[in-house]
Amino acid sequence: MSQPTDQDATYSELPLLRRERIWGFWDYSSVNVGLAIATWAFLQGGAVAYYVGAKAAIASIVIGYGISVLLVSLAPCLPCGRYGIEQFVSMRSVLGERGARVLMVVMSALLAAAWSAVLAIMCGHAMANVSNQVFGTTIDPGAGVVSVLAVAALVCSWVIVARGPRSLELVNRFVAPGLVVVTLVMLVLIFTSTSWSDLAATPALDPWGDSRLDFMLAVELNIAGGFAWWPNVGNLSRLTRTTRAAFWPNAIGLFGASVVAAIVGVFAALALGSEDPTLWMVPLGGAFLGVLALAFVGMANITSVVAQSYSALVAIKGGGGSALRRVPWGLLAAMVLAPAAVLAFFPATVYDNYARFVSWGAIVVAPLCAVQLVDFFVLRRQRLDLRALHLPFRESRYGFWGGWNPAAIVAIVAGASTYAFLLDPVTYEPRGWFVHLTASLPAFAVAGALHFGLTRAMLRRDPGWGGYR
Amino acid sequence: MDDELRVELDRRLALIEDPGGADAPLPPLPWSDVVLAIAALALLSVLLVWWAL
Numbered sequence: 001m002s003q004p005t006d007q008d009a010t011y012s013e014l015p016l017l018r019r020e021r022i023w024g025f026w027d028y029s030s031v032n033v034g035l036a037i038a039t040w041a042f043l044q045g046g047a048v049a050y051y052v053g054a055k056a057a058i059a060s061i062v063i064g065y066g067i068s069v070l071l072v073s074l075a076p077c078l079p080c081g082r083y084g085i086e087q088f089v090s091m092r093s094v095l096g097e098r099g100a101r102v103l104m105v106v107m108s109a110l111l112a113a114a115w116s117a118v119l120a121i122m123c124g125h126a127m128a129n130v131s132n133q134v135f136g137t138t139i140d141p142g143a144g145v146v147s148v149l150a151v152a153a154l155v156c157s158w159v160i161v162a163r164g165p166r167s168l169e170l171v172n173r174f175v176a177p178g179l180v181v182v183t184l185v186m187l188v189l190i191f192t193s194t195s196w197s198d199l200a201a202t203p204a205l206d207p208w209g210d211s212r213l214d215f216m217l218a219v220e221l222n223i224a225g226g227f228a229w230w231p232n233v234g235n236l237s238r239l240t241r242t243t244r245a246a247f248w249p250n251a252i253g254l255f256g257a258s259v260v261a262a263i264v265g266v267f268a269a270l271a272l273g274s275e276d277p278t279l280w281m282v283p284l285g286g287a288f289l290g291v292l293a294l295a296f297v298g299m300a301n302i303t304s305v306v307a308q309s310y311s312a313l314v315a316i317k318g319g320g321g322s323a324l325r326r327v328p329w330g331l332l333a334a335m336v337l338a339p340a341a342v343l344a345f346f347p348a349t350v351y352d353n354y355a356r357f358v359s360w361g362a363i364v365v366a367p368l369c370a371v372q373l374v375d376f377f378v379l380r381r382q383r384l385d386l387r388a389l390h391l392p393f394r395e396s397r398y399g400f401w402g403g404w405n406p407a408a409i410v411a412i413v414a415g416a417s418t419y420a421f422l423l424d425p426v427t428y429e430p431r432g433w434f435v436h437l438t439a440s441l442p443a444f445a446v447a448g449a450l451h452f453g454l455t456r457a458m459l460r461r462d463p464g465w466g467g468y469r
Numbered sequence: 470m471d472d473e474l475r476v477e478l479d480r481r482l483a484l485i486e487d488p489g490g491a492d493a494p495l496p497p498l499p500w501s502d503v504v505l506a507i508a509a510l511a512l513l514s515v516l517l518v519w520w521a522l
Contacts, residue, residue: 017492059521243498
């Protein structure tokens with residue numbers, strides 16, 4: 001297995017040549033499934049079970065994930081897949097060089113760290129439960145041991161990610177099929193202990209009481225869950241050999257695998273009355289199978305942290321300036337994972353606020369995805385100037401105003417405000433037309449329409465604006 | 470950007486910008502694929518809402 005070098009474009013923002021693209025359809029599907037089927041999909045299912053019963057949950061998961069995964073498959077996957085460019089480099093044509101750099105720091109440093117922390121803590125929970133079963137210990141979910149185990153998971157992730165994307169591919173070749181087996185075994189075990197009619201009749205864990213509002217909250221949670229892939233998938237899809245291989249595997253992994261795992265999560269949460277996936281395995285499978293499944297799912301979380309970290313690392317290498325570019329890959333990987341290690345010492349705070357956390361991501365990502373999609377497909381008709389993307393903003397046709405695109409920024413802020421108006425991100429309390437529209441979809445529509453309108457207005461004043469013509 | 474990286478970037482851009490070259494950008498995804506994905510999702514959504522609610 002090769003060690004990363006600074007000349008290898010898969011570790012930097014350099015555009016990839018076709019011969020350097022390492023993933024075909026099934027390779028990317030395998031990575032995609034490995035990324036999607038981590039226990040965050042089970043946790044997603046557990047959160048959905050709070051609001052709706054089994055049938056409405058299935059509909060909300062398919063519809064919610066379907067919408068947002070389709071949108072992120074269009075942008076950023078297609079611009080990055082078509083041109084082989086790093087995701088945040090591609091965003092320079094949308095936000096300007098400085099705007100893209102700020103976005104990169106926010107996404108990579110905050111969201112990637114937070115997601116890695118969630119996964120690592122869940123891994124810690126799983127390992128603690130294994131210990132409780134096998135060694136008879138009584139480790140509490142909030143105990144310091146869980147934090148230590150979470151940090152250990154992050155260290156394992158660092159060892160893998162420091163070896164680069166080929167190790168990611170190899171790990172996922174084994175882990176992804178194993179996770180599919182675990183999920184299907186869980187499904188079988190659920191239905192050996194309960195019937196579909198009993199499951200369908202089981203009420204939600206903690207609904208608001210208005211069935212339509214509860215359904216829309218579940219749909220929103222799933223749309224937000226799908227949008228959470230946005231920071232990761234561009235830098236993965238740029239490694240694919242065809243645009244079809246950049247697009248369709250998302251339907252297998254981010255959509256198909258997530259939907260199946262989330263539905264299994266809903267069933268388990270409803271059947272066992274708990275939203276915590278690490279508490280399902282032993283009651284379902286007994287001591288032996290349960291411990292085996294827990295250990296495997298814990299390991300699978302590590303593969304998701306690895307995929308997440310790889311995307312963040314490529315982004316930081318690309319957009320972090322010359323100082324960060326000189327930092328060795330392994331050291332930079334440690335720097336990316338360090339904030340997650342700090343968060344791991346607050347397991348209850350991170351673990352118990354999953355829905356709010358997903359919602360905070362969607363506030364930014366829903367409008368961002370809309371702006372990128374309108375910019376790439378409608379305003380630029382899928383054509384990017386790669387040379388201009390890599391020039392300093394003063395020399396680039398994508399310079400906008402001092403490296404910032406005010407049209408895109410205003411559109412994103414308006415979209416985020418729309419989201420916050422419809423769904424309070426702090427209390428998670430819906431308002432206004434949320435019950436008819438959700439929050440992510442209006443945020444998406446407002447941001448996309450505003451970016452289109454403002455850009456057309458700018459082009460009427462200055463036809464050379466932003467390199468659109 | 471340091472000189473070594475600049476040179477490598479320029480080499481890559483020259484290869485990618487060469488029309489008809491082996492390293493040109495990939496062709497766009499056919500619109501029929503996008504339409505198929507949207508249609509499938511819309512149909513599935515309608516069926517599921519009808520079944521579940």
